[in-house]
Amino acid sequence: MTDPTLPQKFQQLQQQVSAGDWAAARASLAQLQGTGDAQETLVLELFEVELSVMQREVEPGMGLNRIVGIMRRSPTLPYAKDLYQRVSKLAYSGGKSSLSHSHPPPPPDPESE
Numbered sequence: 304m305t306d307p308t309l310p311q312k313f314q315q316l317q318q319q320v321s322a323g324d325w326a327a328a329r330a331s332l333a334q335l336q337g338t339g340d341a342q343e344t345l346v347l348e349l350f351e352v353e354l355s356v357m358q359r360e361v362e363p364g365m366g367l368n369r370i371v372g373i374m375r376r377s378p379t380l381p382y383a384k385d386l387y388q389r390v391s392k393l394a395y396s397g398g399k400s401s402l403s404h405s406h407p408p409p410p411p412d413p414e415s416e
Contacts, residue, residue: 308381310343316350317382345377348384356390362391363394 309317312335332350339347349370356366370387372376374380 306382306385309346310339311382312339312343312393313346313350313382318394320350320353320357323357325354328354332382342377342380345380346382348373349380353386353390363390365388367394 306317310352316328316331316335319331328350332347332354335343335347352366352369352373353362354363356363361369367387367390370383370390374387377383
């Protein structure tokens with residue numbers, strides 16, 4: 304199943320990634336490089352991160368950092384939120400993440416000081 308928010312030109316790439324066809328996905332990614340606007344370039348960066356994490360070239364935590372950086376540049380970017388959630392679950396299930404690492408501690412209570 305493909306993400307309906309993705310532009311049509313990325314549908315095949317997403318299908319290849321979802322199927323775990325890494326070689327075909329890398330070939331499609333290379334073919335799409337330099338063919339779009341700034342927004343589409345960011346979507347391609349998301350796919351690069353996803354491939355790197357799924358092929359275990361990059362730890363999920365590092366992938367999350369890259370995804371957050373991309374999301375800061377374009378908060379409404381298609382595919383970003385879904386990818387962030389999937390990589391976050393992967394990091395958590397692999398023991399590389401926890402709620403204490405994902406969220407800052409609450410501010411100190413001024414009454415207790």
